[in-house]
Amino acid sequence: MSALQQRVPDTPVFDLAPWMQPQMLRVEQALSRWVAADAPAGLGEAMRYAVLDGGKRLRPLLVLAARDAVAPTDGAVRSAALDDAALRAACAVELIHAYSLVHDDMPCMDNDVLRRGKPTVHVQFGEARALLAGDALQALAFELLTPDDPAVSAPVQARLCRLLAHAAGSVGMAGGQAIDLASVGLALDEAQLRQMHRLKTGALLQGSVMMGAACGQADALALAALQDYGAALGLAFQVVDDILDVTADSVTLGKTAGKDAADHKPTYVSLMGLARAQAYAGQLHQQAHAALRASGLQQQGALAALADMVVQRSS
């Protein structure tokens, strides 16, 4: 059962599957090529295990959908270089996401043993190699963004690095994880919970959208609207995650269900109750669509459909 079944009637119809399947294939092939097994002493093997054959690839899809939204529609030839930049950006955000999961699962953090239906990296390869694999994945993300290739312009390379570093760092994902860590067993209010998730999950989801936009042409109005879309989608993602943690089972989720409650972590469900959390997810869903409409961008179908997917997913 999906977390929330909801229609957004004034969104143009966009069939996500035919768009998504080739994009997923491109991302999987690129990740498999770029996350090389040849790193020494089993490090490459642990890095590939952490990244390949699993995950919904939501962040890469957001990059590529945002890139589509800002791509020229007036008959101008799409730039192969900017397509390459977008693919690199898509893989880089996924590497950051994958490294954060590896470190987050470690015994000193969430101490989780199951991820994407498989043993977590430290269970499979030991804690030390998991730590190093995460570290190396973060470095690789920035290496992917800065190829020694003039075809991907230096301003785009620099901008992608800036957006990703900011989204991943101490006032982004890592900062959100620190708040999460410090808030176990505490009674956060809704504003504090929102701030935690804005950083922990929202920053990288929003960053994915903005990195996709950086691979094309968008005016200030469109960029601001995409920021709003990314913020609403990022928060919706987390609210739905909290809902699924109580409504889904471990097999469906591919990770341990009910863990937040067992760990006494504050969630939207524990704070609002299930019904209000579901209504809040619906409201954020509407906000994401409203931001897209305000953007004035022509090819917003994939972004709109991804917002639907985030809210309507069952795992």
Added chain:
Amino acid sequence: MSALQQRVPDTPVFDLAPWMQPQMLRVEQALSRWVAADAPAGLGEAMRYAVLDGGKRLRPLLVLAARDAVAPTDGAVRSAALDDAALRAACAVELIHAYSLVHDDMPCMDNDVLRRGKPTVHVQFGEARALLAGDALQALAFELLTPDDPAVSAPVQARLCRLLAHAAGSVGMAGGQAIDLASVGLALDEAQLRQMHRLKTGALLQGSVMMGAACGQADALALAALQDYGAALGLAFQVVDDILDVTADSVTLGKTAGKDAADHKPTYVSLMGLARAQAYAGQLHQQAHAALRASGLQQQGALAALADMVVQRSS
């Protein structure tokens, strides 16, 4: 007592202290400004603890010395933007170095409790916060390199990120740490030991030199010579480290002496004996100077003096 007292008679005299002191001050002030305490939930505090008030700052000094070596000498005005880029690069390499120490000291890695004469970060702040502080320091390094400021040109920003990501990643520092981890208790031969250190310590030291060079103008010959200088200096640094581990005490080192032997880690001293390791350090020292002479660069005094300092240090 220094690890090796040695003169290199044909090197021009350069008084390191008057050059080094203002550079150190600039780096300390910049680190203090850029590693903000305002990251949430104590994360900023742990990051500052890991970075400030300690360390020899060898890597930042190498960046700034290399930048000096390639700076224009023909009366052209030094570019303030490239000086800013060099300072950012200097701080970024130090952040990568600092994060690697934080993670390396953790219980699942070297399990060390003393660093720079202070309790290690996980002892002071707990393992989870140490893990996150290291992660956030790596992200901050790339954020520093990519300011939203057209004064630091995008090609320089992109090139600095590329060099740093490569030096820090799976075929650089993190890869070397993985070899180190896998080699405890094994009988490495000299070639394997050299390969481990080339990656673990050498890559970031060499990367520091090349990042400094990227902030100025150097032809292909000079760049190749600086690569050689960085490689020789990087290896010399590690050989001397191994020598000091058996000849110095913990108070002088600011970390636990004799730990490599106690942990049954292969070192140059365990492999070659003390006398041959000292001779090897001397040989690498000569190679570093020879590379500088071959570079044709005019202002190589600071780089030469830093090579002397690396080999002659007592801690």
